[in-house]
Amino acid sequence: MANDIGHFFRTEPVREDAVAAIANHMSKYWTRRMREKLRAYLARTAGGSGLEDLPSEAFQRLEP
């Protein structure tokens, strides 16, 4: 789902705007549980998670 969100924002010409928009979406619509699960998944699959760059960068900006 994080990648799907990233796909919507990837046409944003300014990368910073895209990252901020994705982070905002994850913050406003995702539950804490979803964020925790993604964080745990990333920790488990370090380097091979399949999470694309934009959502990955956005996700790192979110508070735990």
Add this chain to the structure above:
Amino acid sequence: MLSIVEKDLGTPAREGTKLVTLTIDGTEVSVPEGTSVMRAAALADIKVPRLCATDQLEAFGSCRLCLVQIEGMKGLPASCTTPVAQGMKVTTQNQQIADVRRGVMELYISDHPLDCLTCPANGHCELQDMAGVVGLREVRYGYEGVNHLAAQKDESNPYFTFDPSKCIVCSRCVRACDERQGTLALTIQGRGFASTVSASQDVPFMDSECVSCGACIQACPTATLSEKSLIEKGQAEHSITTTCAYCGVGCSFRAEMKGEEVVRMVPNMDGHANHGHSCVKGRFAIGYATHKDRILKPMIRAKISDPWREVGWEEAIGHAASELKRIQGKYGVNSIGGITSSRCTNEETYLVQKLVRAGFGNNNVDTCARVCHSPTGYGLKNTLGESAGTQNFDSVMKADVIFVIGANPTDGHPVFASMMKRRLRQGAKLIIADPRRIDLVRTPHIEADYHLKLRPGTNVALLDSLAHVIVKEGLVNEDFVRARCEIPAFEKWRDFVSQERNSPEAMESVTGVPAAMVRGAARLYATGGNGAIFYGLGVTEHSQGSTAVMGIANLAMATANVGKEGVGVNPLRGQNNVQGSCDMGSFPHEFPGYRHVSDDSVRGSFEKAWGLTLQSEPGLRIPNMFEAALDGDFKALYIEGEDIAQSDPNTQHVTAALTSMECVIVQDLFLNESAKFAHVFLPGSSFLEKDGTFTNAERRISLVRKTMKPKSGYADWEITQLLSNAMGFPMSYKHPSEIMDEIAALTPTFTGVSFARIEEMGSIQWPCNPQHPDGTPTMHVGEFVRGKGRFLVTEYVPTEEKVNARYPLILTTGRILSQYNVGAQTRRTENSLWHDEDRLEIHPHDAEERGIEQDDWVGIASRAGDTVLRAKVTDRMQPGVVYTTFHFPESGANVITTDNSDWATNCPEYKVTAVQVTRVNQPSEWQKRFREFSEKQEELLRQADATLAAK
């Protein structure tokens, strides 16, 4: 037969500011230009006898009973077809007129059965009334001549009888079918004395094109067309105005009653959404409310393999609250949640979300709009600034180009479809984007100018290519965009859609729609005058549902088709209160009025009103609840009026989640599919048993009025209140109007709404506040709700649900006219005579390739599961695409659909599932298990009944 409380003025009203003054029987009357003499007389309380005239229909001038004398005019003109003129002097009563009228009545009565005392229309028959009015005392012709008295009744329709022996051939039924419904199923066959009303080419009504909307019955001045319920029960004694509980059109009805028994439902001529029209569901399909399957006593059980035990309300509520508290104590505050329903009132929905946020102490509340129109809320909020449609339904009568995408209004929203068809017959142009050849593509006197027969899942590609043409061919309304929209966002969008990869030619291989058609449709929409877009779940229920909604809003803004009548972005809501349930804060991230839970000021206002601290984090959406349940973190669910086990995708995933919970509380009319997994059943109330409000697709808030006491003892809002009190969060509302007062006090778009105000106005379209004291029929006039309209870039991203050699076809799902949603209501009515099973529609080519013939049993297998249905081979489908409805639980339509969902809202991608279809000769394994489980659950229910009987 018109409602017992409505006054018929003979001919329709005429709009216009120019008044004409005339004199009728010495009384001066001023009426709008174009008004008939008959209506002008009625407005002056002067009754002119009539039979073929009714203000539901245009004047016809056939019965010759309404003749009047007009100074300076020859003969006796018909008052229904004669328009008023300045200074006209009309005489409605004198000896000459009386003689003619009496003679006309003699002719009518000479060929009419004299069975008034046993006739169902007795006391409310226009022919009987007119006989009295003209002073008929004899029929000089006798009754022995050639007549129609032996004509046979047509009883084929389950809801009404056609008795041609009582017919006076006034053509009101034929005209109603033409003018109001637009189906043109009826005609007058034969000539002169042999003229008779005929359904289609003289076939029984059930075999004709008739859609049983009931307009002909309402128009009939005699008992020729009568409801069977009226024949059985007799004339009603009082009438209560209420709002239909079916689709998002929200028709106003008069429930005509005898005591607490509904005799018949008659659409309200003053209804602001439906103007006196109805469909087969709203008018007739109310038998479910008194169906034997209704459960009227609370029940509890420890495990879903246990028999149900009927208990009193106190024990049921106490047990439910105790379980919820036990589970929170063991698994944490976030381990429980609730689901509101679009079939419940605003007040009930508001209370459930309040119970969850305040009583449960979390934001784990969601609604069935999650699986239908959640992308509408997201997409429109982010572009136009408000999560709602922009117009009222009447606006379509000023549209010049109607663009229907992903909606099937003649089946899903039939009363609005009739209005739309009326506008189309007046000459409005029509663009349809739909993978199937829906009825609206070609229907009597209507043919779509463009049917863009796209492949399922390619809406965004199509919308982008339409936008490409509009931009590249200079069809953008630059003045509007400059004045009303954010320019940097527009430029970004313009540059994006201008790219060659978004051209119709480049997208043709994706959408399957010939580029020339896309270009033609884009030009028509952009330049054809007022362009109005209507869309439904064919837009939202996709992995790019929210993106498509934004794409639609972009098109409307680019062409200045927002902010005035005749245009707009119009989501056609599936259920009666989808709009309302969303407005009422049913989503886990929003309070009522679409305000985020993290907004300290908004949250503070609710904390102050409710007297406690609320969570600032979004709660679980329905799919999150399922995942959490399967992970062991979510253990209890309170479901009011929703059937997730049938309506949500990937049924096996849903039922596994329900099975893993320790306490499922279902509040419903019936032991629905979800209730088979429940531990507590709280018997709910139908819309006839409670007060409240529904908000339809045009943001119109209408009153639902109680016609009878709740059969289980409590209305749904009272049950939620009992549960809340037992949970320790006190509620003490005495009436739903007090709940609405609280909603108004806490929601800026509702501050002017109250039951008293709705009563006074008939209905109110929100926003209704000091800025819009009488409500808001058209939104975004002069300025968008968010200030400047925001274009958003909508790149087409193909769904991950791909066809391949194993699953080469795409399944898409939808509804049919006679059934409603999961069918819990309509399956328990005679509507099943039209549709008694879900079928798989398949193109002849695909069928032939697989050796499938009409009515064969076919297996449908997807990556999620498989099921078996009977085939309906039809060229309505395009090759490569199959379709089914989802009204019957045993069909397992959602066993096949997958977990794919909209990127922004998790709305399921019901409309795209890759499948294979093969001929089979037995039910699927899931269906066998389903049947076994259902039989077991029904047995456990019977055991509860037996225990009670033994007591």
